[in-house]
Amino acid sequence: MSRSGDRIFKRLKGADEALRIFLNSVPMAPLDAEEVPIEDCLNRVLARDIVAHRDIPDFDRAAMDGYAVISADVLGASQINPALLRVVGRAEAGSRPGLRISEGEAVAVATGAPLPEGADAVVMVEDTRAISDSEIEVYSPVTPGENVQAAGEDVRAGEVILKRGTRLRPWDIGMLAALEIASVEVVRKPKVAIISTGDELAEPGEARPGSIVNSSRFILSAMLEELGCLPLYLGLAGDSLEEIRAKIEEGLRSCDAILITGGTSVGERDLVPEAINSLGKPGMLIHGIAIRPGMPTGLAAVDGKPIISLSGYTVAAMMGFMALARPLILRLLGSKMNPAPMIRAKMARRVASPAGMRTFVRVLVKADGKGGYVAEPIRSSGSGILSSVVKANGLVAIPEWKEGIEEGEEVEVELLRPPD
């Protein structure tokens, strides 16, 4: 690949440029919404803003165990000069609001209890002493609002508490529960077809001598699942225009986007682009992207649906997915991804990369014993060598404008697993 790569990379589009060109001719809006119970919403994407319909808490609450008081009554209170108050009731957490106090009175409160009307602060139990069943001495002053959680302190009615496009994390679901929202509108999961092409491929368990097991579709399926999609594997198509066309038509009928592997070599046959172009406009928009591995990646659209044509090599297909398919599919969700875990490490040895190509290097990140990390590039790293990813725990993207990374140079590593 390297020599023919060198010859053609100058006319290849960079990944970001390719995405811009694609999105200019194929506007991609988030899919329609569906109503889902909040329990099932982890990592789903909100389709609408969530506006709080009430305050949380919806009443002033004691933030400590102690006595609800009128702060003016305990002004200047001290060990030597305690304030004497009459206890007129007790409020537990969860008890109905409704008690009230007047000058010289207090109510015993547990943390979380509604503050009685008239009270404006809570004296901690440690700063008091009961001198009879209904009288306490207070040894410390409190300022208005002290040890009180005010109504609306957490959430105010009318506030946009979660925005459209938010990928719901555990605490967001907790917030929806706190607002007593039982279900929300989330963006429907994109249905993404996976089509594998190539006479040489066989499904696991059906391999023939000379055949290659179709492992890419498992990888793509799992990566789609993690992104929040419904992957739909449409099966193997042989190296025949008709078979490939038929599978793509099936994908266009049943899915929101299509991933198709193989059939895009720069060799004798270019069946996938031909099949796509025969199905509608705009067809193949970009073929060949300046990423390595992943150069034969292509972007196409038919009926407004994106078709991402990926390499027949597993690792190249993975990189094409990450660099191009993933950002496009996120448009269907109207959301960013959860952030990727990144770590800084020093490159253990020089890695060359061709200028003009974004090059993905698989690395093994290890602690350097001095509080930092080193990244050792995996040696065997052809675009079909899946073990290079399985044995790696990190991925370094060398940008287009660099020709390699020097030994000892600091790089940002996307962690694929926890570092050793």
Next chain:
Amino acid sequence: MSRSGDRIFKRLKGADEALRIFLNSVPMAPLDAEEVPIEDCLNRVLARDIVAHRDIPDFDRAAMDGYAVISADVLGASQINPALLRVVGRAEAGSRPGLRISEGEAVAVATGAPLPEGADAVVMVEDTRAISDSEIEVYSPVTPGENVQAAGEDVRAGEVILKRGTRLRPWDIGMLAALEIASVEVVRKPKVAIISTGDELAEPGEARPGSIVNSSRFILSAMLEELGCLPLYLGLAGDSLEEIRAKIEEGLRSCDAILITGGTSVGERDLVPEAINSLGKPGMLIHGIAIRPGMPTGLAAVDGKPIISLSGYTVAAMMGFMALARPLILRLLGSKMNPAPMIRAKMARRVASPAGMRTFVRVLVKADGKGGYVAEPIRSSGSGILSSVVKANGLVAIPEWKEGIEEGEEVEVELLRPPD
């Protein structure tokens, strides 16, 4: 919380020390294994090493389109002095191995095709010219092995390709498929009971005046789900020893671990520790951990099963979960977590934290316009203020030995969402 916290933190155990103490008296081994089809194994944890039972590829393959040759036959070949070879066949990717060549012969090969017996290299098609139906000129020499993917280059038979304890990522599933392994033994998903205690709590949709909606159980459930557990919510227990005991007994019968929120205040009643201690040995091992929020977190065990007692405040329960429950549950899985996304940022203003406490600060991370990031602490950050997490996109852990972070100091932020 701050003043009483100050008084008792000196006798509190740090989170790491607490885990060590717990694990010394309660050894926690990975749960038993179950056989699962690889399609359903994303993020499951391998229970056994996976040993490759064969080479991948299991035959030498052409790595380029061209001609399989004997390298000695094209030694010194050039444009001026081409080597002439007889083409004796053609091999496509996926075709059965079985062809062979002798001196002076070549076989046309497509990328991925099995190399004919006798051949040791592939000349790229660009370096050749067909001069008749059965003869080519070769204009460039090749070294032995050039443009050939050797058998076993990706995986060697007998190699441990995936280790026990590995959390299976998409490419790992691809590797299992490539090895034609249809299902693997993974660690059973830990069943974790969630018990909520507190008379003040109400389920969403059932809130009464003065009650507090039980949002923590939704958060814990989602965090358990992300970790690879089966959460089982056992419902609300009122502030009654008998109710709490009954729920814990139910959890011990049906689950591998228990999370229980509330009932652990340092106030008048300490119902959860009492209930746990009445059920068996060793009971409550540690009560009160030097994390903030999350100080009332406790670690207990009955019948060898861990019981993690968490604060009744949502944010404090979350932090207790992250600092203590999560590492213990990972023991049941025999695995590390997927790495958390971290980013370095400069703190936008000084944040104080008590010495001896690991303090979790919710922050909003933003690009600083100069290629870096700033972290703005969220102001309202009580241990019950869930909006402080919902509005944050990052979490900064101030270690026990520090008293706060200075303005402009660089910190590691765990990203809870993509930065703005």
